[in-house]
Structures are given as structure tokens and as C-alpha cells.
Amino acid sequence: SDYRQGVCNMSWLTVAPDVLCQEVEGEMILLNLPAESYHSLNTTGRRFLAIACESDSFDSAVQAISAEFSIQAELAGSDLARILEMMHRRNLVVVSDPSLEFINGSNSD
Secondary structure, rough: OOOHHHHHHHHHHHHHHOOEEEEEOOOEEEEEEOOEEEEEEOHHHHHHHHHHHHOOOOHHHHHHHHHHHHHHHHHHHHHHHHHHHHHHHHHOEEEEOOOOOOOOOOOOO
């Protein structure tokens, strides 16, 4: 499956409008058109993004990841937050969940 515009469009998380996503050989490739850059997520990162895109909040995504990967919610939360922060700073996703600290700070890298 792929996560082109509109597919990942939850109230708290959307793929940025100018980003195209395609699954290639188990990885998720994200192409940032304006920046002319691409980024890849490995199998685990791709699954984390898929779960987040299917969840109606960061907390529900954490619970689903915790259950699927059999890891503690605290670890699932820190891993998901790290992936989303990286993607947010590279303008790949728009995150609007106030519980995530990085969206309240500056977006300068």
C-alpha cells in the first residue's frame, strides 16, 4: 500500500501536501518534491507510519504499536515520536498533536 496525499489524513497527522510516498522492496520512499530530496523508512519505520496513519491520536498509535511489536508503551511512544520528529523536521509530515513536544518548538534544523 502507499500513503500518497489523502491516504494519511488524520486530524493529528498528515503526509505533507508536496510529498509522494511509495513502498519499494519493503521500504517506504518519501519524495519531497519542493526540496528535491527523498527519504526512506525501513520496514519497522514504514509499519510505524502505517499504524500512525490508521490511528486517531498519537496515544492510540502508541498502544497499537506496543501491542503489535510486543514492546512497552513507553518505548513505542519514544520510538514513534523520534520517527515523527525526523519526518516533521524534513517537512514530510504535518503533525498537530500538542502532546508532542517537538511541534511546539521551532522547526529550524
